[in-house]
Amino acid sequence: MKLLLDFLPIVLFFGAYKLYGIYVGTAVLMAATVVQMGIIYVIDKKLTTMHKATLALILVFGALTLFLQDERFIKWKPTVLYTAMAIALAVALWVFHRNFLKMMLGSQLSLPDGVWHRLTIAWIGYCLFMAAINGYVAAYFSTDAWANFKLWGYVFPVAFIIGQGLYVARHLKDEPGAELPPGGST
Structure with missing residues (x-):
């Protein structure tokens, strides 16, 4: 359910874009978000900082796109978002010596500090990669190609999340009380 909810705005944007163009697609994206x-x-009784930032950027860049009738704004929104995420993670890690991922997920995942550090570096790299690839497609390809990239480009985050999950699974600490009793059976 949650995964479907995450992809819903982009699917609705893509459908509206294909049927009615970038400006209707942008309005649909704003409303769907x-x-x-x-x-x-x-569901959660709160929005994370990431949810709030995503909503704000979609509304601001979408409004600029519609008001100025300039599709470049909505096309560059992902690059701005991913760059901001990479900068926030990097500054927190290397300037303030704080690990945002551990702060956000540490109560849900018990991982060694070194793993949290490597995960944060992976997220920084991933965000920079996504910012660069979106920027490249937005700058050098047509709006139609960019819209197709937005839909089919979701293979990148899905692959990254699966890879991250496989990496994390290897490093999860055993929960207390999860050991088998003497004799090996329950």
């Missing part, structure tokens, strides 16, 4: 965040808020 507001609804998405409302549902997340009802």
Whole structure:
């Protein structure tokens, strides 16, 4: 359910874009993201900083796209978001010596500090890669090619999350009380 909710705005954007063009697609993306965040808020009783930043950027860049009738704004929004995420993670890690991933997920995942550090570096690299590839497609390809990239480019985050999950699974600490009793059976 949560995964479907994550992809809903981009799928609706793509459909509206293909049927009615970039400006209707942008308006649909803005509305779908507001609804998405409302549902997340009802389910979780809060929005994360990332949810708030994503919503703000979509609304600001979407409004600029619609008001100025300039599609470049909505096309560059992912690059701005990914770059901001990479900078925030890097500054927190290397300037303030704080690990945002551990702060956000440490209560849910018990991992050694070295693993948290490597995960954060992987996220920084991933965000920079996604910022660069979106920027390249936005700058050098047509809006139609960019929209197709937005839909089919979701293979990158899916592959990254699967890879991250496999890496994390190898390093999860055993939960207390999970050992088998003497004799090997329960």
